[in-house]
Amino acid sequence: MKKIVKKINYTNEKNTESHFDLVSLEEILTKNPKDHNQFENHKISFFAIMLITKNKGTHSLNYHEYEYKEGTVFTIRRDSIHKFYRSKAKGKLFVFTENFVVHYLDEQHSLKLFQLFNELLGSPKVQLLKEDFSEIEQIARQIEKEYLEVKDTHSLEIIRSLVHVLITKLFRIKSRGNDRFENSKYISKFIKFQNLVEKECFENRTVSHYAKAMNVTTRTLNNVTHSIIHKSAKAFINEILIAQIKRLLINTPLTINEIAYKVGFDETTNLFKYFKKYTGASPNSFRTKHR
Numbered sequence: 001m002k003k004i005v006k007k008i009n010y011t012n013e014k015n016t017e018s019h020f021d022l023v024s025l026e027e028i029l030t031k032n033p034k035d036h037n038q039f040e041n042h043k044i045s046f047f048a049i050m051l052i053t054k055n056k057g058t059h060s061l062n063y064h065e066y067e068y069k070e071g072t073v074f075t076i077r078r079d080s081i082h083k084f085y086r087s088k089a090k091g092k093l094f095v096f097t098e099n100f101v102v103h104y105l106d107e108q109h110s111l112k113l114f115q116l117f118n119e120l121l122g123s124p125k126v127q128l129l130k131e132d133f134s135e136i137e138q139i140a141r142q143i144e145k146e147y148l149e150v151k152d153t154h155s156l157e158i159i160r161s162l163v164h165v166l167i168t169k170l171f172r173i174k175s176r177g178n179d180r181f182e183n184s185k186y187i188s189k190f191i192k193f194q195n196l197v198e199k200e201c202f203e204n205r206t207v208s209h210y211a212k213a214m215n216v217t218t219r220t221l222n223n224v225t226h227s228i229i230h231k232s233a234k235a236f237i238n239e240i241l242i243a244q245i246k247r248l249l250i251n252t253p254l255t256i257n258e259i260a261y262k263v264g265f266d267e268t269t270n271l272f273k274y275f276k277k278y279t280g281a282s283p284n285s286f287r288t289k290h291r
Contacts, residue, residue: 005081005251006036010046010097019100020159022147025050025091029084038084041251047117049094049166050074051140057087063250063290066125071133073126073170077117080124081247092140094163112171114191120229122178132173139166189214190228193221194240201241202263207233242278245271249287256283 012021028038036042041060050059052072059066059074061082066074068089076082078098115121128136143162146155196210204210210233211218221233229236241263248259260271275283 005041005043007043007045008036010095018156019097020147020156020163021095022144023093023095025052025089025093028093029086029089039086041081041083043081044076044078046078046095046097047113048074048076048096049170050076050091051094051136052089052091053137054090055088057089058085059083060085061124062119063246068125069127071128071130073128073136075117075124075126075170075174077114077119077124080119081251092144094140094143094166096163100160100163111188111191113167115187116167116171116174118191118194120194122174126170126174128173132169136166136169139169186224186227189216189220189224193224193233193236197237197240198244201237201244205237205241205264207237210237238278242275245275245283246279246286249283250290256287259283 010019012018031038041063050073052068052070054070056067056069059068059082061074061076062080066072068074117124139162143159143166146158146162192214193210196213200209207218207221211221214221218233225231225233225236231239245259245263248254248262252259254262256271257268260268263271265271265274272282275281275286279286281289
C-alpha cells in the first residue's frame, strides 16, 4: 500500500517555547527521528532556509529533484513536501514558524517573506554568487553564535533581527532579474488569491467566486495573474487544482473514485477528462508512474 506522507509539526527540543531553531545538515543526515524518516517524503508545517556550506548532494522538494553544492540556498515554505538524500554535504537549516517573523514585521516586510518562499514566483533553489555566499554565510554564523553560544536575554531579539536581515538579503538576491518580486501593485492581491485557491479549489473553481471573495472584479483578478505569472485567473485555478490532485494521487491510498468526489467532481469520468486535459496522462497512469 502507498505510504501516506506524514505531516511534521514544529517542535524545538532545545527550547520548547521558541519559534525558531537552527539545525546542522550533518545532524539531520545522521540522526534517527522518532516521528518520521527524513529520507522519505514528509510535509512540514513551518518555514525553512537551508544553506549548503560544503560538498554536493540532492534534495527533493515538492517532488522535484534539485542538485546542490556549496553556496546553494533552498527557501522552503510551510506545507511543502520534501525529503533528504544521504550525502556528505554540510550546511545549516534555519527553521521557524510564521509567528516568529510575521508578528514582528510590518505588512511590507511580511509580504517579502511570503514572496521569498513562494515557488510560484521563483525557484525555491538559489545558487549564490561567491560574494553573496560570503555575506550570507557571515549572517548565518552570527545567528549560530547567538543561538548556540551566547544565549542571553537579548539573544532571541538579536536572532529575530538577523533572520529578518537574512530574509531581506535573500529577497534582494532572488529578485534580481525577476520582475514578479518588484510588482508591488499586484503582488499582495496575487498572494491573497493564491491562498484562497489553495484552501477552496475543491469546492470552488470559478474566477467569479474568488473575485467576489476578494471584493474585486473578474477583470481585475485576471489583470493580477497576467501581471505576475502571465496566465489567466482560470488557468491559475486549474494549475493549483491539478497540483492538489497530484498530491492526493501520490500521497494517499484513496481510490480514484474517492479522489474525484473529494476534489468536487460528481462523476469519476469527469476527473479523468479534466486531469488528462491538463497533464496528458490519466490519474491511474500518473499514480502508477509515481509509485
